[in-house]
Amino acid sequence: MSTLGFERHNHARCIRSAVDAADALCATRGLRFTPLRRRVLELIWQCHRPVGAYDLLDQLKSERDGAAPPTAYRALDFLMENGLIHRIESLNAFVGCTHPDAPHQSQFLICTSCHRVAELSDPAIERQIDTKASGAGFQPERQTLEVTGTCDACAVTR
Numbered sequence: 568m569s570t571l572g573f574e575r576h577n578h579a580r581c582i583r584s585a586v587d588a589a590d591a592l593c594a595t596r597g598l599r600f601t602p603l604r605r606r607v608l609e610l611i612w613q614c615h616r617p618v619g620a621y622d623l624l625d626q627l628k629s630e631r632d633g634a635a636p637p638t639a640y641r642a643l644d645f646l647m648e649n650g651l652i653h654r655i656e657s658l659n660a661f662v663g664c665t666h667p668d669a670p671h672q673s674q675f676l677i678c679t680s681c682h683r684v685a686e687l688s689d690p691a692i693e694r695q696i697d698t699k700a701s702g703a704g705f706q707p708e709r710q711t712l713e714v715t716g717t718c719d720a721c722a723v724t725r
């Protein structure tokens with residue numbers, strides 16, 4: 568699986584391996600990967616652009632004759648809690664995690680032109696922030712690092 572969504576790749580394989588990884592992770596943890604949870608994960612993985620909760624509900628509605636299941640938000644919470652998706656705070660939207668098997672801090676690269684997002688999870692960056700923070704007399708818990716810019720594909724078409 569490609570770490571960076573900006574590279575050309577077979578995205579169908581991306582979706583498949585994300586769903587397979589979720590399946591395996593739920594089985595290991597004894598969690599139920601319900602059809603709704605699976606569908607919400609697939610919708611978020613449709614492309615490497617973050618999906619907002621309202622858009623997600625709209626898509627579920629159109630698939631299910633006008634009724635978004637009341638459990639849709641809980642499905643989102645479930646996927647978040649289990650590290651299968653991340654929320655991009657600055658966009659208030661969700662992206663699939665590329666390696667949900669281990670807890671990690673993420674650094675997100677956000678293309679402001681095509682709106683695709685790639686996830687880095689570089690422990691060196693994480694450690695650096697931790698070290699600087701404790702040097703400043705601060706105990707960090709969660710790091711939210713969102714970097715905006717232009718991906719290579721958008722840069723050449725400019």
Ligand SMILES: [Zn+2]
Pocket residue numbers: 572576577578579581582615
């Ligand atoms: Zn992909």
Ligand SMILES: [Zn+2]
Pocket residue numbers: 653663664665666667671673686688
């Ligand atoms: Zn992740």
Ligand SMILES: [Zn+2]
Pocket residue numbers: 678679680681682683717718719720721722
């Ligand atoms: Zn781009």
